[in-house]
C-alpha cells in the first residue's frame with residue numbers, strides 16, 4: 051500500500067514547500083487538477099525535478115484525446131496520468147497504449163460513474179494500471195465518501211491496482227486500510243493540517259503496519 055499526497059489548492063512554490071515537509075512519509079505526489087489548470091504541466095515537470103525520488107501523478111482527469119494528453123504529461127515527466135472512467139473505451143485504450151509506449155502508468159478515476167462495479171470490470175479488462183474510487187469535493191460537502199465503493203471494486207478487479215481518494219482523514223484511515231487498496235490518496239487530510247509532517251508520518255506508520263501484501 052502506497053500513500054499519495056494530493057496537492058490541489060496551492061501554487062507551485064507552495065506545493066514544493068509542502069512536499070519538502072512530508073517527502074520522507076509519502077510515495078507519490080499528485081499535481082491536482084486545479085494546479086494543472088492554472089499553472090500547466092510545468093507544475094509536474096518542476097515537482098519531478100525537485101523530488102526525483104517520488105512518483106509524480108498528473109491529475110489531468112482526461113476525458114478525450116487521451117493518448118495525446120498522456121504523451122504530453124509523460125514529456126513533463128509524470129509517472130502516472132489520470133483518465134476519467136466515464137470516458138469512451140477508445141480513450142482508455144489510447145491512454146493505456148501510450149502509457150505503455152512511454153513506460154508510464156494510467157490511473158482511471160471513477161468519479162461520477164454510477165455503476166462502478168460494471169465499469170471497474172471493464173476497465174480491468176482494458177488493462178489500466180489503477181482503478182480509483184473517488185468522492186470529489188462537491189459530494190464530500192454533502193457527507194459522502196467512497197469506503198463502500200472501494201470494497202465493491204476490490205471484489206471484481208483482478209489485474210489492476212486499486213486506489214481510493216476523497217476526503218480521507220487520519221481518523222478514517224484504519225477503515226480504509228482494512229480494505230487493502232494499493233494506493234491511498236490524501237489531500238486535505240495532510241495538506242490542510244497544522245502539523246503536516248506528523249500527520250503524514252502517522253499515516254505512513256499505519257499503512258506499513260496494516261499492509262498485508
Ligand SMILES: O=C([C@H](O)CO)[C@H](O)[C@H](O)COP(=O)(O)O
Pocket residue numbers: 056057058080082083084109185186187215216217218235236237238239
Ligand atoms: O482529485 C481531487 C479533487 O477532485 C480536486 O481536484 C483531490 O485531489 C482528491 O479528492 C484528494 O483530495 P482530498 O479530497 O482533499 O483528500
